[in-house]
Amino acid sequence: MESFRWHLGNNKTVKVREELIFRCGFRRFRASPLYSQHSSADKHKLEHFLWSNGMHDLIATDFLLSVDPDRIIIKRLVFSGRPFKIFTKTAVVRYMFFNREDVLWFKPVELRMKWGRRGPITEPQGTHGHMKCHFDGQLKSQDTVLLNLYKRIFPKWTYDPHMPEPIPCVRNEQQLPMQEVA
Incomplete structure (x- = not known):
């Protein structure tokens, strides 16, 4: 480092x-x-x-x-979805996942909204990736549901110790001559 x-x-x-x-x-x-x-x-x-x-x-x-x-270097990935049907603190969210298995896989992860609400996925709805979520406060229809995921990044081994020597700079004869340092 x-x-x-x-x-x-x-x-x-x-x-x-x-x-x-x-x-x-x-x-x-x-x-x-x-x-x-x-x-x-x-x-x-x-x-x-x-x-x-x-x-x-x-x-x-x-x-x-x-x-x-x-040293652990992480990259943040953000999945986003839109509330489809809102019932005060509960909403059906779509466009975050596209099949039921993905909803079940990410069920333990907490969701958050851009305006500060947080909550879990309670259950999948249907087979097209819709899910029912319960949040900690009143929801608004213009809000966006977000799921933050973190992925560990590993460096690729691209070390190359065999470097060619730098090519010397060729001067153009039409340029002014270089001044000598005394």
Whole structure:
């Protein structure tokens, strides 16, 4: 796990698992890193982008915080559905699942609504993924039902220690000559 500082003037994005060249002292290697938020908990949220600039430019500098092979990086997935029939605190929800088996599989997980209501799935309704849910307060028809799931992300082993030497920059003769440093 490393913590990095941005190099000044960089504003391009780098995606997760995009191959980068790392330079650690005299060693250079290619790898596809994962980015995560640093927190005091034992689970760390996956970041999908690293903001930087340029190809083969210095993106960031870093220092080693700890060497922890058991670091857990998680990705949040959100399923959403709409209340179909509302009876004060109970509602039939649709468009979250599309078969009865999925409703039964996710029955132990608590649902939440965008406006703050929480509650469990009580039973599936029919064979097309409709489900009856009971919430802790009055429901509104314009609210959305959400189901948060967390998936552990593992880094792919893309380490390549055999890096070709960088190609020297060829200068154009029409450019101004370089100034010598005394």
